[in-house]
Amino acid sequence: SQKIEQNSEALNIQEGKTATLTCNYTNYSPAYLQWYRQDPGRGPVFLLLIRENEKEKRKERLKVTFDTTLKQSLFHITASQPADSATYLCALAYGGSQGNLIFGKGTKLSVKP
């Protein structure tokens, strides 16, 4: 079965630096991959979607890459701010583009002023 590994449970960085989070998966490549942000006690919020035929996607200070050879996605937040502190979840679609998502455990990012 498909498994997702987000490389670290927690990441601490200084304000203004770039945060880089990693998502690795096993088995087959998904039709697309998504990143979500989750704040404590809240539901996840969608950030970005990248399809298997796309190498990179950007949205404001966010950038996602997708390497189907390495079976890996990288999520970058540039010029990080304390308000970026949250848990970031990687999610993969299985069973095609209309399939359901499976989620990783997430990486808890803390940005210190």
Added chain:
Amino acid sequence: EADIYQTPRYLVIGTGKKITLECSQTMGHDKMYWYQQDPGMELHLIHYSYGVNSTEKGDLSSESTVSRIRTEHFPLTLESARPSHTSQYLCASSEMRVSGNTIYFGEGSWLTVV
């Protein structure tokens, strides 16, 4: 912000009680989901629905049941709650697009069974 609402947000009940967690969305989405998430752990899909009168079991076995009589409403019921059911339950919905389904989550319902 997504228009998906869950009630109650927090619930503490005794073992053996029947409970229903309510979920409504105003976006007209066909597909709806229930996920279960324990603190610090990943979300697990327990139920989903493609539309009215459609219900499917997810990847994680659950003793709960769901119904979908109206597009906007997807309640989850536990007939007899047990302490092992203590968890956060997240309702979600999505449009079904060829390009992929972006999921919109509610704020979650925290259930504690004592």
